[in-house]
Amino acid sequence: MHHMDTADDRPLRVRFAPSPTGSLHVGGARTALFNWLAARHAGGAFILRLEDTDRERSTPESEAEILRVLTWMGLDWDEGPFRQSERDDIYRECIDRLKEAGAVYAAWETAEELDAMRAEARANKRAPVVRGRRDHTSEEIAAFEAAGRTPVWRFAVPLPGETVIDDMIRGQVTFDHAQIEDFVVARSDGSPTYNLAAAVDDMVMGITRVIRGEDHISNTPKQMLVIRALGGEPPQYAHVPLILGTDRKRLSKRHGAASVEELEADGFLPQPVRNALVLLGWSYDDKTTTFTLDELVEKFDVSRISKSPAVFDLKKLEVMSGRYLRAMDPAEFADVLVGYLEGTGYFDGKAADAPDLARRTAPLVQRKMSRLSEYDRLAGWLYRPVEFEPEALAALQEDVKTSIQCIGGGLGRVEVLDDFTVDNIKDALSDQLHIQGLTAREFLEPQRIAVTGQSISTGIYESLALLGREESVARYRAALALLAESWQGGD
RNA sequence: GCCCCCAUCGUCUAGCGGUCCAGGACGCCGCCCUUUCACGGCGGUAGCGCGGGUUCGAAUCCCGCUGGGGGUACCA
Secondary structure, three states, X not given: OOOOOOOOOOOOEEEEOOOOOOOOEXXXXXXHHHHHHHHHHHOOEEEEEEOOOOOOOOOHHHHHHHHHHHHHOOOOOOEEEEEHHHOHHHHHHHHHHHHHOOOEXXXXXXXXXXXXXXXXXXXXXXXXXXXXXXXXXXXXXXXXXXXXXXXXXXXXXXXXXXXXXXXXXXXXXXXXXXXOOOOEEEXXXXXXXXXXXXXXXXXXXXXXXXXXXXXXXXOHHHHHHHHHHOOOOXXXXXXXXXXXXXXXXXXXXXXXXXXXXXXXXXXXXXXXXXXXXXXXXXXXXXXXXXXXXXXXXXXXXXXXXXXXXXXXXXXXXXXXXXXXXXXXXXXXXXXXXXXXXXXXXXXXXOOOOHHHHHHHHHHXXXXXXXXXXXXXXXXXXXXXXXXXXXXXXXXXXXXXXXXXXXXXXXXXXXXXXXXXXXXXXXXXXXXXXXXXXXXXXXXXXXXXXXXXXXXXXXXXXXXXXXXXXXXXHHHHHHHHHHHHHHHHOOO
């Protein structure tokens, strides 16, 4: 029952075939990853093909974005990118061959007739499949042509009969031909449809295995029919379960961060994204949850892909991302952080030395963040005058008297420190909190808020040292003044 | 409606008839560490959808039900 993912007699050739109608979503990215891993694992070829037969919705921008994201993820392709829009002659030749073989027929039904046909079948609780009329007289056809009509070409699905997919993940899946309509293979303008183009390309490109989303499974028998009618042998199929949002519906834009582009903008690095994606529907064993790319290439096996759909949990990605960031070499982390901030325009409108400041703060934020976009939440206070977060200010005002004592006590030590180093600041403040008989948490939190305006930030000692004595003292005084005001105000 | 698929903690999953009164990870809760938020360490919480079979024995096999997902275009 369990197929082993071993290469058969032919070298493995897989493909990723997105349609360039938007940015690459998480599901597509995982499909690409699975295909790439299968290819690299087996030493086979990974082919990239853009399915842009829908001229209306396909855009060059989308294509460029998909290529860019694949590259960002570290997924390189061996052949392509091929564009179906540039392979029209191949499809037309195959359509001609199907006509010669009598595998397709001209269908003249109007949209209204088709609708009526399907509605009637539905009303009678039958499958709403279209079977075109094939008994038109030559007079009727002449009349259609005289009226300027051109037919679509439908595949004559053999009846009775069935097509069985021997799916690597699902086992045998059988489709009764009675349930498969005579699908359109060539539109009335002669252009190929998806089911024709995809089947032809898989055959012509020598694809040996198709790994794609389960949403395509009902297309598979149609494509197998086309390939066989053309004298080809269908590839192996592996239909992977879909990725769902937290509402258990297929993941889409409205679930937020549904595209790789968004994950990148949110400050996630390719390594954790890959790691999180590969674990949606695939597992290696009962324990391992982090893998390097090399380990994935070595261990990936289609036979271990799950049959049931998986809910995408951003929280889990965050955890993996945080761990990855913390494990990075500090210098590399600094490079990546500054690069990310530059790329998102973080330094625009800031002082010329802002990138340099960011680099110096990198060690202070590395252990604290789960994604690069959290930088501002941690260190943003360094780049601008204090702005109190409402909750942080509220925390201070909860017990104004104590807050003033803490901040005043801290100020008293800080303003007289000659050598304004992290160690000296730490010693002075530690001493002061002893004197005031407070816990570290009680004493240090007000300092943090006074200086940064935030309840979460870089470490307080480092923060003060970075700010310098003069600025630190100024911020302490400002906070004190603000609190004194609200105290007198009576609260 | 019709066709196809799926079903283990809240989530991702291990499990392929006995070694499972179900293991890991994330989350959540508690404790510890760092005289700071964070990080880290330790412990806890929580699950085989239901009903029938088969079998000495079922989370694992079969049937039904229920629930969920996908498809149903001259889109891909």
